Amino acid sequence: MPRQPDVSILKLGAQIGVSSALGDSLICERCSNQVHYIENCEYCKKSVCLLCVKSAKRVQKTRRLSICKGCWGNLKARKQFKAVN
Numbered sequence: 001m002p003r004q005p006d007v008s009i010l011k012l013g014a015q016i017g018v019s020s021a022l023g024d025s026l027i028c029e030r031c032s033n034q035v036h037y038i039e040n041c042e043y044c045k046k047s048v049c050l051l052c053v054k055s056a057k058r059v060q061k062t063r064r065l066s067i068c069k070g071c072w073g074n075l076k077a078r079k080q081f082k083a084v085n
C-alpha cells in the first residue's frame with residue numbers, strides 16, 4: 001500500500017493559523033469599532049473599517065484608493081477622488 005501523507009498534522013496547523021489571525025484585531029480610527037480589516041483613507045490618512053469606507057477603487061493595478069464617509073462629505077476630497085482613474 002502506498003504511504004499516505006499525514007493530513008491530520010496539516011489540518012491542525014491550519015486551525016492554529018486561523019485562530020491566531022482572528023486574535024489580531026484592529027481599531028477603526030473613525031468609529032472606534034474593533035475590526036479585523038482596516039483601510040487607509042487617502043484624504044484624512046485615518047485607518048478606517050469597511051463600514052466607514054464610502055468608496056474605493058483600484059488605481060494602477062497595485063494601489064487601492066479609499067475615501068472614508070467623513071471625507072466624502074468634503075467636496076474638495078470627493079472631487080479629487082472622482083478625478084482619479
Ligand SMILES: [Zn+2]
Binds near residue numbers: 043045
Ligand atoms: Zn477620510
Ligand SMILES: [Zn+2]
Binds near residue numbers: 028029030033048052
Ligand atoms: Zn469604522
